[in-house]
């Protein structure tokens with residue numbers, strides 16, 4: 001069952017078209033990702049969905065409600081952690097959660113929520129004294145304190161170290177397991193691939209693809225790379241003739257084959273048939289960043305602030 005339906009959404013700021021004919025549907029209980037580079041229109045889309053901005057055109061339904069007309073009702077049902085949702089430095093953790101809890105007619109027990117998010121011992125700490133990871137966990141607590149049906153998390157792990165980022169990912173999975181639908185805005189490939197059931201890839205205000213992470217990779221027809229060494233020379237035409245193979249490069253005993261489908265099986269079977277022994281076989285499967293590059297014609301990496309050890 002769909003909890004968010006968007007059809008033909010458009011929003012411009014002066015001459016800048018921020019969102020251009022976006023349509024999408026989010027199903028109950030999924031983690032739905034909106035993935036795109038800086039300035040792609042992700043935040044504007046979200047702001048329209050939660051009634052913070054008025055679209056120029058299009059239809060939006062969230063839990064059957066109109067975000068602009070039913071904004072007050074929707075506020076009780078949708079928990080939002082926005083990108084610049086920073087709190088006053090001196091506000092204590094416990095006070096922040098109680099303050100946010102007071103915005104909702106029903107909600108979570110603040111103490112229990114802080115314990116669940118591992119912030120039990122930080123209740124008296126000021127927001128400004130928390131680590132980046134703790135600040136993000138507090139941001140999640142504030143998004144969840146109203147016991148929402150939908151949680152909107154925007155660039156949640158940007159700036160976190162790899163460990164804090166992984167802890168936060170685990171938390172998001174737990175939120176989903178508790179039955180909350182999660183709308184996750186990110187420009188981090190690894191985050192999208194790891195967490196999202198489906199992803200809308202957005203570029204220059206438009207959705208260029210919408211699928212599961214595996215589906216995006218498959219449909220972008222991104223090549224895999226298979227490299228291996230051979231003990232004796234062989235006729236490369238054997239490989240080039242295979243339907244799975246798109247390219248063969250031979251450098252002495254080292255062979256690099258690119259292709260799609262079950263490339264490893266196709267290549268190794270063909271070589272066994274002609275009596276060629278292969279060693280040191282390595283297969284590089286296509287990943288989401290390859291798919292993004294194929295879909296948009298550019299890499300997402302300039303906007304990716306993940307630290308080197310965080311990359312695969």
Ligand SMILES: Nc1ncnc2c1ncn2[C@@H]1O[C@H](COP(=O)(O)OP(=O)(O)OP(=O)(O)O)[C@@H](O)[C@H]1O
Pocket residue numbers: 013016017018036037038039040041042043044045083187
């Ligand atoms: N209030 C505003 N006034 C004018 N232009 C804006 C405003 N907000 C966003 N824009 C522009 O609209 C476009 C989309 O911005 P938006 O913030 O929605 O993208 P984003 O994908 O969320 O980017 P980021 O990842 O950097 O937050 C950008 O070109 C941005 O400069």
